[in-house]
Amino acid sequence: MTEIRSKALIALGGNLPSAKGAPKYTLIAAIAEISRRGLYVQLLSRFFHTPCFPAGAGPDYVNAVIQVGSDLLPDELLAILHEIEVDFARVRDQRWGMRTLDLDLIAVGKQILPDDGIYRQWLELAMADQLRQAPDQLILPHPRLQDRGFVLVPLCDIAPDWIHPVSGLSAAEMLAALSEAAVAEVRPL
Numbered sequence: 613m614t615e616i617r618s619k620a621l622i623a624l625g626g627n628l629p630s631a632k633g634a635p636k637y638t639l640i641a642a643i644a645e646i647s648r649r650g651l652y653v654q655l656l657s658r659f660f661h662t663p664c665f666p667a668g669a670g671p672d673y674v675n676a677v678i679q680v681g682s683d684l685l686p687d688e689l690l691a692i693l694h695e696i697e698v699d700f701a702r703v704r705d706q707r708w709g710m711r712t713l714d715l716d717l718i719a720v721g722k723q724i725l726p727d728d729g730i731y732r733q734w735l736e737l738a739m740a741d742q743l744r745q746a747p748d749q750l751i752l753p754h755p756r757l758q759d760r761g762f763v764l765v766p767l768c769d770i771a772p773d774w775i776h777p778v779s780g781l782s783a784a785e786m787l788a789a790l791s792e793a794a795v796a797e798v799r800p801l
Contacts, residue, residue: 657766670710677766
């Protein structure tokens with residue numbers, strides 16, 4: 613048996629059908645594929661219905677979060693997630709566009725990558741710049757996770773006590789900091 617070096621949190625989402633069917637079934641099949649690729653799925657949130665972000669950009673999403681155990685380095689794990697997205701017909705032609713499957717690596721253990729300075733640059737990036745720019749390297753933890761109900765609600769479903777390695781806040785504390793409206797729009801399926 614392979615040694616589990618770290619626990620990783622992965623946010624899953626989709627708002628277009630795939631060959632597996634509606635987004636819910638795509639996420640189910642993607643989780644099975646993640647397991648087939650040698651990642652040990654330890655925890656799985658419920659599935660949630662979430663309005664499209666940004667508003668009006670397409671059909672609503674189905675979102676979930678999983679925790680996996682892995683002996684892979686974060687870049688290796690991300691490469692597998694990108695391969696799975698391609699297998700499910702993910703097309704990357706627009707930032708925050710519609711998609712069959714989105715697998716976001718949101719955290720790996722307590723790692724801050726590539727370093728604290730670059731992480732903070734992406735954390736503090738203005739919204740207008742977020743729409744135009746994507747990092748060319750892995751940034752961990754995901755610099756937008758504390759802003760997104762569609763990540764925090766499912767994350768709190770499985771790991772409310774998870775501590776953000778930069779802010780020191782728990783997932784539950786980050787969720788409590790969101791507006792009531794942002795939390796209310798994320799509904800269990």
